[in-house]
Amino acid sequence: MAKSPEPQKKSKRPSFKRETYRADETIFDEGDRGEYAYLVKEGRVEIRVGSRGDNPQIIAVLKKGDILGEMALLDDRPRMATAIAKEPTKLVAISKKEFSSRLTDLDPSMRRVITVLVQRVRDVTEEFMRGKN
Numbered sequence: 437m438a439k440s441p442e443p444q445k446k447s448k449r450p451s452f453k454r455e456t457y458r459a460d461e462t463i464f465d466e467g468d469r470g471e472y473a474y475l476v477k478e479g480r481v482e483i484r485v486g487s488r489g490d491n492p493q494i495i496a497v498l499k500k501g502d503i504l505g506e507m508a509l510l511d512d513r514p515r516m517a518t519a520i521a522k523e524p525t526k527l528v529a530i531s532k533k534e535f536s537s538r539l540t541d542l543d544p545s546m547r548r549v550i551t552v553l554v555q556r557v558r559d560v561t562e563e564f565m566r567g568k569n
Contacts (some may be wrong), residue, residue: 467514
């Protein structure tokens with residue numbers, strides 16, 4: 437007699453946190469420690485650099501499906517920009533702890549490639565901003 441299949445175990449991975457922001461509400465500030473990356477589910481998010489100075493620059497406006505805050509999860513450096521909801525916005529927050537847990541499942545070579553790519557993006561952004569001032 438054939439053995440019936442065992443029930444599949446449910447994943448023990450936690451679900452991601454959902455957050456809601458009002459128009460013009462700050463999600464995070466440039467220089468903050470990065471504890472979350474966010475997936476935009478609804479709304480628009482403006483990304484600004486130099487918000488603490490005399491000449492802040494809008495570098496992007498993100499919409500549904502876009503991701504923000506991801507670099508701080510990979511390299512433990514402060515946020516490079518300020519993120520502000522430009523209309524009522526719903527986000528899915530991915531914690532640094534959960535992200536790191538999932539990242540450890542990757543091949544070490546792939547983790548290294550991701551780390552190098554993040555550093556290059558930071559370097560280019562910083563160089564760009566020095567040229568703007």
